[in-house]
Amino acid sequence: MDFPILNTKVYDKPLVYLDNAATTQKPQQVIDALTQYYLTLNSNIHRGAHYLANQATERFEAVRRQVQEYINAPSSAQVVFTRGTTESINLVASSFCQKFLHEYDEVIVSGMEHHSNIVPWQLACERVGARLKVIPFSDEGVLDLDVYESLFTKRTRLVAVNQVSNTLGTVNPVKEMAAIAHGHGVPILVDGAQSVAHMPIDVQDIDCDFFCFSGHKMYAPMGVGVMYGRQELLEQMPPYHGGGEMIKEVTFEKTTYNELPFKFEAGTPSVADVLGLGAAIDYIRQQGIENIARHEEELMRYAMSQLKEIPNIRFIGTAPHKAGVISFLIGSSHPYDVGTLLDKLGIAVRTGHHCTQPIMDRYGIPGTVRASFASYTTKEDIDALVAALHRIAPMLD
Numbered sequence: 001m002d003f004p005i006l007n008t009k010v011y012d013k014p015l016v017y018l019d020n021a022a023t024t025q026k027p028q029q030v031i032d033a034l035t036q037y038y039l040t041l042n043s044n045i046h047r048g049a050h051y052l053a054n055q056a057t058e059r060f061e062a063v064r065r066q067v068q069e070y071i072n073a074p075s076s077a078q079v080v081f082t083r084g085t086t087e088s089i090n091l092v093a094s095s096f097c098q099k100f101l102h103e104y105d106e107v108i109v110s111g112m113e114h115h116s117n118i119v120p121w122q123l124a125c126e127r128v129g130a131r132l133k134v135i136p137f138s139d140e141g142v143l144d145l146d147v148y149e150s151l152f153t154k155r156t157r158l159v160a161v162n163q164v165s166n167t168l169g170t171v172n173p174v175k176e177m178a179a180i181a182h183g184h185g186v187p188i189l190v191d192g193a194q195s196v197a198h199m200p201i202d203v204q205d206i207d208c209d210f211f212c213f214s215g216h217k218m219y220a221p222m223g224v225g226v227m228y229g230r231q232e233l234l235e236q237m238p239p240y241h242g243g244g245e246m247i248k249e250v251t252f253e254k255t256t257y258n259e260l261p262f263k264f265e266a267g268t269p270s271v272a273d274v275l276g277l278g279a280a281i282d283y284i285r286q287q288g289i290e291n292i293a294r295h296e297e298e299l300m301r302y303a304m305s306q307l308k309e310i311p312n313i314r315f316i317g318t319a320p321h322k323a324g325v326i327s328f329l330i331g332s333s334h335p336y337d338v339g340t341l342l343d344k345l346g347i348a349v350r351t352g353h354h355c356t357q358p359i360m361d362r363y364g365i366p367g368t369v370r371a372s373f374a375s376y377t378t379k380e381d382i383d384a385l386v387a388a389l390h391r392i393a394p395m396l397d
């Protein structure tokens with residue numbers, strides 16, 4: 001078993017873990033990478049004149065090149081380590097907007113964004129008196145690209161959109177959306193939190209200007225993420241945090257900044273977690289991201305065919321192109337009640353608004369029950385969910 005935690009029993013029942021959109025479990029080799037780092041390598045990077053520091057620095061920088069290759073970035077200098085998607089987006093919202101967003105300007109987001117791809121833009125807009133514009137979506141959960149195109153004005157400075165919705169599972173046509181944005185001379189940020197572990201990612205093919213993701217949703221530890229950016233933009237953007245590592249020279253009169261990517265990496269990073277991210281990328285490579293994508297697509301088809309037999313089930317998000325996420329409600333029952341009953345049967349799902357309250361408002365619902373998949377999800381896991389729902393459905397309405 002690659003994932004030791006999946007052997008866990010909860011309430012004396014085998015754990016069925018279907019909360020992968022919140023965080024994935026970690027394979028043994030990622031756990032080993034963390035332990036090995038603290039057992040054999042622990043030291044601060046980039047500034048050491050000793051053996052351990054040099055080894056740790058080399059390994060840390062090797063992971064940057066692994067990430068570069070994984071997302072097909074043109075250079076590793078464009079790969080900035082952060083604490084996760086949220087910090088990556090805040091970095092861009094703070095730094096890009098400081099340089100490029102002014103009063104009366106506009107930022108376009110979609111109506112199906114995670115709060116972490118809404119609130120940082122609201123904060124940036126509030127600071128200067130700019131405003132957000134929102135791309136609407138259909139009842140199925142498909143973005144309206146005609147309206148999207150019509151939202152651009154001379155004042156539009158950035159588009160920010162997710163590649164996969166963590167609530168609806170919709171795969172958004174980010175390549176097409178990037179082409180439309182660039183047609184108006186506007187850069188685009190893609191939130192890849194829910195796509196990076198589920199489909200091949202090629203930032204040059206998408207032609208996005210920023211791509212943000214979290215390690216913990218791709219089998220890596222919590223506490224590490226990535227902000228990829230287009231070189232010309234990163235060079236023009238001011239630093240996000242000030243501190244050690246991001247400087248070239250400091251005097252009380254003037255400080256000059258380090259080159260990319262270090263300009264955006266102030267302070268001591270979570271070195272062990274970055275090495276864990278490297279081990280996670282190795283793990284995905286061994287499985288093959290195309291194989292993972294195919295496996296999850298099959299699971300999605302299988303799950304939908306079984307779940308639609310549950311009495312009074314209503315799916316939230318039925319776009320033709322979906323990845324890894326099924327949101328639903330049963331009758332008029334509260335999602336929390338469904339989640340609690342499933343939990344008692346050993347099945348871990350997520351309930352609530354999933355940090356996407358505007359989606360809940362759009363459908364007029366308090367939340368959903370969400371089952372989400374990973375490479376280790378099996379048909380047996382789906383069978384367990386379906387059997388449990390058949391069992392609890394009569395208690396709910």
Ligand code: PMP
Nearest residue numbers: 084085086114116162166193214
């Ligand atoms: N965007 C999306 C689409 C997400 O699903 C999530 C996590 N649920 C985030 C952003 C935020 O990720 P993190 O909490 O790892 O920073």
